[in-house]
Amino acid sequence: MNPVIDLLNSHRSIRRFSAREVPQALVEELVVAGQSASTSSFIQGCTVIQVGDAEHRKLLAAYAGDQPYVEKAPLFLVFCADMQRHRLACDMHGAEMKSGYTEQFITTTVDCALFAQNLMIAAESVGLGGVFIGGIRNRIKEVAELLRLPELVYPVFGMCLGYPDQAPVLRPRLPLPVVLKQERYDDEGDRERIAEYDHAVREYYMTRTGGKKDTAWSEQISGMLGRESRPHMLAFLQRRGFLLK
Ligand SMILES: Cc1cc2nc3c(=O)[nH]c(=O)nc-3n(C[C@H](O)[C@H](O)[C@H](O)COP(=O)(O)O)c2cc1C
Structure with missing residues (x-):
């Protein structure tokens, strides 16, 4: 780099x-x-x-x-x-x-x-x-x-x-294929990619809070955007x- x-x-x-x-x-x-x-x-x-x-x-x-x-x-x-x-x-x-x-x-x-x-x-x-x-x-x-x-x-x-x-610690970002598309918008496979990313975010929160916060990214977003x-x-x-x- x-x-x-x-x-x-x-x-x-x-x-x-x-x-x-x-x-x-x-x-x-x-x-x-x-x-x-x-x-x-x-x-x-x-x-x-x-x-x-x-x-x-x-x-x-x-x-x-x-x-x-x-x-x-x-x-x-x-x-x-x-x-x-x-x-x-x-x-x-x-x-x-x-x-x-x-x-x-x-x-x-x-x-x-x-x-x-x-x-x-x-x-x-x-x-x-x-x-x-x-x-x-x-x-x-x-x-x-x-x-x-x-x-x-x-x-x-x-x-x-x-x-x-x-x-x-660094807050993990979404997998590249979710944010970088080629030529046209195509979200096929994004649900699975986000589900996988959820594990990384859960782990991030567990580390950051000493085991107190056990939240996935999609869960956090659905809570926030449901209001x-x-x-x-x-x-x-x-x-x-x-x-x-
Ligand atoms: C426009 C904007 C507004 C934000 N507002 C707040 C805020 O009010 N309070 C806060 O603690 N963080 C705020 N943040 C920080 C985000 O929560 C943070 O950037 C995001 O969770 C990613 O974490 P990172 O910056 O540590 O990588 C804001 C970020 C942006 C870009």
């Missing part, structure tokens, strides 16, 4: 951090690495909000469904899909921006994902670790208010970062000016 692929393949989320601070110069370097990601039509539709205030961090941890690392991580970033600066750009040319398109929701959200993943990999390359926090969407309205987000901006996810104080999934999202996004047409 090569060192970049080795780094990518050794990713695991980190949720416990040492007290060592992350210097602000390094934070800025990581954000620049995030900015270097590909961006749809050069829109650069991601804004990052660094949250250091202790009270705000406590609130964000609660909004995320009581995830203590949101409060405790040395660094917490919120990645926001942002069409506001594009309105400014249109304004600078006397044009009125046509907003509300689903396409714009997709491009800005994808931009955030690429930006954040670049940033995460850059962080891991210098010995930091972290975890994405989609949990902030549990109480997305409160998060948007706390961060004073204007219309046409929404928080996609947060990210905890810091120097790791744990070394979790509602943040049904407040559509109305929230529409109030923010997204997904209107």
Whole structure:
């Protein structure tokens, strides 16, 4: 392999951090690495909000469904899909921006994902670790208010970062034939492949929890997707000016 692929393949989320601070110069370097990601039509539709205030961090941890690392991580970033600066750009040319398109929701959200993943990999390359926090969407309205987000901006996810104080085992991924298809979509044999993968995931959880969690991947997914999934999202996004047409 090569060192970049080795780094990518050794990713695991980190949720416990040492007290060592992350210097602000390094934070800025990581954000620049995030900015270097590909961006749809050069829109650069991601804004990052660094949250250091202790009270705000406590609130964000609660909004995320009581995830203590949101409060405790040395660094917490919120990645926001942002069409506001594009309105400014249109304004600078006397044009009125046509907003509300689903396409714009997709491009800005994808931009955030690429930006954040670049940033995460850059962080891991210098010995930091972290975890994405989609949990902030549990109480997305409160998060948007706390961060004073204007219309046409929404928080996609947060990210905890810091120097790791744990070394979790790698979480096994789906077998390659389930995710890599040739020429056309063909899921024949995937049921059996997933059943086999379930054994690996069960073993992973048993190891990670010292025998307490005995759950297969398909079981976890069927439990999760058998419930509602943040049904407040559509109305929230529409109030923010997204997904209107
Ligand atoms: C968009 C996104 C949101 C996530 N939200 C959370 C979260 O709120 N809390 C958490 O502990 N992990 C969260 N994760 C981490 C995933 O659970 C984790 O990446 C996945 O289980 C695979 O594990 P690994 O990253 O250790 O390989 C999130 C990951 C992504 C990509």
